[in-house]
Amino acid sequence: MPASTKYDVLIIGSGQAGNPLATALAKAGRKVALIEKAQLGGSCINYGCIPTKTLLAAADRLHLLRTAPEVAAPKVAGANEMKVDLEAAMARKNALLAKLRAGVEENLTAPEVGVTVLHGHAAFTGPRTLRVEPHGAPHEYQDLTAPLIFINTGTHAAVPDVPGLAEVKYLTTTQLLDIDELPEHLIILGGGYIGLEFSQMFRRFGSRVTIVEHGTQLLEREDDDVCEALQTGLGADGVEFVLGAEVRRVSQGPDGHITLTAHTPDGERRIRGTHLLVATGRTPNTGDLGLDLAGIETDKQGYVQVNDYLQTNVRGVYALGDVHGGPQFTHLSYDDYRIVRDAILHGKKRSAKQRPLPYCIFTEPQVARIGLSEGQAQEKKQPYRVATMPVSATGRAQQTGEKEGFWKVLVGPDDRLLGATIVGAAAAEVMAMLEIAMAGRLKYQVLQEMVLAHPTWAESLNNVFRDLKEGK
Numbered sequence: 105m106p107a108s109t110k111y112d113v114l115i116i117g118s119g120q121a122g123n124p125l126a127t128a129l130a131k132a133g134r135k136v137a138l139i140e141k142a143q144l145g146g147s148c149i150n151y152g153c154i155p156t157k158t159l160l161a162a163a164d165r166l167h168l169l170r171t172a173p174e175v176a177a178p179k180v181a182g183a184n185e186m187k188v189d190l191e192a193a194m195a196r197k198n199a200l201l202a203k204l205r206a207g208v209e210e211n212l213t214a215p216e217v218g219v220t221v222l223h224g225h226a227a228f229t230g231p232r233t234l235r236v237e238p239h240g241a242p243h244e245y246q247d248l249t250a251p252l253i254f255i256n257t258g259t260h261a262a263v264p265d266v267p268g269l270a271e272v273k274y275l276t277t278t279q280l281l282d283i284d285e286l287p288e289h290l291i292i293l294g295g296g297y298i299g300l301e302f303s304q305m306f307r308r309f310g311s312r313v314t315i316v317e318h319g320t321q322l323l324e325r326e327d328d329d330v331c332e333a334l335q336t337g338l339g340a341d342g343v344e345f346v347l348g349a350e351v352r353r354v355s356q357g358p359d360g361h362i363t364l365t366a367h368t369p370d371g372e373r374r375i376r377g378t379h380l381l382v383a384t385g386r387t388p389n390t391g392d393l394g395l396d397l398a399g400i401e402t403d404k405q406g407y408v409q410v411n412d413y414l415q416t417n418v419r420g421v422y423a424l425g426d427v428h429g430g431p432q433f434t435h436l437s438y439d440d441y442r443i444v445r446d447a448i449l450h451g452k453k454r455s456a457k458q459r460p461l462p463y464c465i466f467t468e469p470q471v472a473r474i475g476l477s478e479g480q481a482q483e484k485k486q487p488y489r490v491a492t493m494p495v496s497a498t499g500r501a502q503q504t505g506e507k508e509g510f511w512k513v514l515v516g517p518d519d520r521l522l523g524a525t526i527v528g529a530a531a532a533e534v535m536a537m538l539e540i541a542m543a544g545r546l547k548y549q550v551l552q553e554m555v556l557a558h559p560t561w562a563e564s565l566n567n568v569f570r571d572l573k574e575g576k
Contacts, residue, residue, distance in 0.1 A: 108247040111137045114234055116226045116393070117256035119146025120437040121424035121444075123208055125254060126219045128445045136219045137248060139226040139236050144208045145201075147258050147426070148434040151278040154204065155197050156301055159281070160466055162193040163308035167341075167468070175505060188309040190286050197281070222246070227394035231418050235394075254444070255400075255408055255416075255423045257393065259386035259432065264293070264351075272356040274380040277302065287311045289377035291364055293351065295322040297465045299383035300334065303343045304467050314344040314375055316366060321347065323471075326525070327478050329510070330471060333527045337469045337508050346373055354380070388427050403429065412455040413447060414440055433463055462539050464532040469495075469509040472535035475523025475542060476514055481575060488514045488522055488575040491568050495528035498564040504529065511568050513538065514575070519547040530561040537562055548572075 112134040115122045122138060123146070130136040143150045169186050212219040224238040232253055237245045261276035263269065275283070277298055290306050292299045295317030307313045315322075321331040322345075335345060349366040356362050362380045366373050388406045395402060401409045401417045407429035414422045422444060425437035439459060446452040465471040481488045496507040509528025516522045524538040541551055548569045556563040 108233060108249045109137075111135045111220075111248060111250040113137070113252045113254070114226075114248055114250040115139070115254045115256060116234070117146065117258060117389075117425075117427075118144040118208065118221075119256045119258055119425050120148050120434045121441040122146070122254060122256035123212065124438065125256075125424070125441045125445060126212060127217050128441075128449065130217050130219045132449055137222055137250075138212060138219055139222045139224060139234070141223070141225045141239070144205050144212075144221070146256070146437075148437075149201060149204045149208070151281055153434050155201060155281045156277075156298075156305075157466060158197045158200055159193060160301060160305050162188065162196070163305045164468065167308045188286065190309065191284070193309075194282070194284070225392070227392060228398035228400070229394060231398045232420055251420050252448075253421045255390075255393065255421070255427055256425050256437075257389040257427050259388050259426045261382060262385040262387040263382055264384050266351050266354055268354040269382070272354050272362050272380065273360075274354075274362070274382050277381065277383060280379075280381050283379075287377070287379035289314070290379045290381060291316060291362065291375055291377040292381045292383055293364070294381075294383035294385070295319065295345075295347070296383060296385070297323065297463075297471075299381070300338065300465060300467055302381060302383065304338055304341055307338075307341050307343050312344075312377075313342070314346060314377065316346045316349045316351065316364060316375065318349060318351075319347065320369075323465075325477070326471070326473070327512075329512075330477075330525055330527055333469065333509055334465075334467065334471055338467065341468075346375065349373070386426065386432060388429070390427060405429070410456075412457050413453060414444055414456050431461055431463070433461075435462070460539060460542065462535060464535065466532070469506075469528045470531035471525070471527050472531035473523070473525045474535050474539040475521065477523060477525060478512065478514060478575065481514055481522060486522065487517050489516075489572040490514050490575050491570070491572045493564065493568045493571075497567075498561065499559050500561045500564070501529070503559060511564070513548070513568055515548050515569070515572060519549065520545055521548060534561055534565070537565065 113129050113136040115126050115138045118140040126136050126138045166188055212221055222236050224236045226234045226236045229235050233249045235245050235247050289312040292303055292315045295315050303313045303315055323331050348369045351366045353365050362377055364375045390406045399418055408423035408427055410416055410423050410428045416423055424440040426432040443454050443456050462474045492510055492512045495501050495509040501507045506529035511526050513524045514522040521542045526535045551565045552569055
């Protein structure tokens with residue numbers, strides 16, 4: 105048996121927390137090894153933010169061309185008939201991913217950084233020891249040890265226990281991102297933000313799309329008015345919805361078509377499509393990490409349990425990113441890195457459980473939120489006033505024709521912002537301004553009086569607070 109190789113730091117997984125942490129610790133003089141069993145870059149680069157938003161951009165450009173006659177080119181023949189070149193869209197996406205992956209490895213292994221990158225599967229053999237087995241050559245394993253180990257292994261698609269599902273050729277989001285044919289009719293099981301982005305993407309590519317959702321509305325964590333506005337927007341594109349659906353079984357015929365049978369408030373429905381996307385959530389990549397051999401605790405779903413500072417119950421072992429549960433966003437994973445970096449290198453402690461949670465859904469209309477929703481304020485019995493403004497009332501909407509949606513902002517008794525939800529064009533950017541105001545604890549009157557450039561979406565922050573009303 106070969107002797108263990110000693111490092112100062114071992115990082116399992118090349119995600120949005122693991123990569124910058126490896127770089128920062130190596131530059132600080134630590135001997136660091138990063139182990140990745142799949143592609144470098146984690147979920148964001150390989151099957152999350154980057155590929156989905158790249159393909160969404162293709163779908164949006166196609167939509168703009170099709171709708172050009174409504175704005176400036178009424179005499180353009182055939183604009184409404186334009187079709188996606190799926191092969192070209194996928195090739196552009198793949199070229200970008202290859203460039204980013206290469207950049208990750210180059211940054212990690214640069215002479216001034218010097219991280220050791222190992223490709224293979226890592227598993228614990230003890231509290232602070234790992235065994236790394238290279239792909240295709242498990243007998244050539246290496247044993248590694250370090251006083252600091254970081255688990256950054258992410259998640260994979262959760263597959264519900266639906267009769268017949270295991271026997272059909274369903275797709276996960278990762279597989280759909282590499283599809284080489286345009287689905288004639290794409291059925292999407294799950295009405296969360298991932299399923300919604302894919303629904304509009306493929307509808308604009310030219311597929312018929314049906315979303316089947318167990319809940320009676322989309323996006324269970326959002327207010328009813330947000331869900332209704334988004335459903336209206338997607339419905340205008342032709343996305344179909346089957347809500348309140350309890351899926352009973354799935355089957356696949358000799359022609360390859362898939363039939364999903366569900367009980368709905370309107371009785372039994374049989375939805376027949378050419379492709380089925382399962383988008384019902386995520387599950388952690390912890391089943392083969394040997395966590396029991398290290399004594400590392402997980403919850404019932406397999407997520408690694410951590411304290412406010414991302415430490416597991418085993419001293420010297422941390423969990424970063426999606427693998428420790430909670431909201432699963434790239435920007436939070438990156439902030440996990442900053443929390444750990446500052447604690448280890450600079451002696452500064454900041455809680456991972458007391459930080460803002462901004463997020464966006466890149467459909468059209470966009471949805472962006474920071475802080476409390478109105479429903480959450482009511483659940484917490486938090487006194488609030490609420491201001492709501494339709495996007496159609498803004499000057500920018502009149503100019504661009506993007507009139508869907510509304511802005512909703514919650515203000516506390518001290519006149520400071522509690523939260524905001526923006527549904528509409530440029531929602532992500534407008535929400536970021538409100539987050540900055542919340543971070544600076546600005547009173548809403550400051551936003552009312554700010555001099556903001558004209559004409560912009562953001563200048564409507566001067567007006568959104570005019571009709572503050574007491575919350576329910």
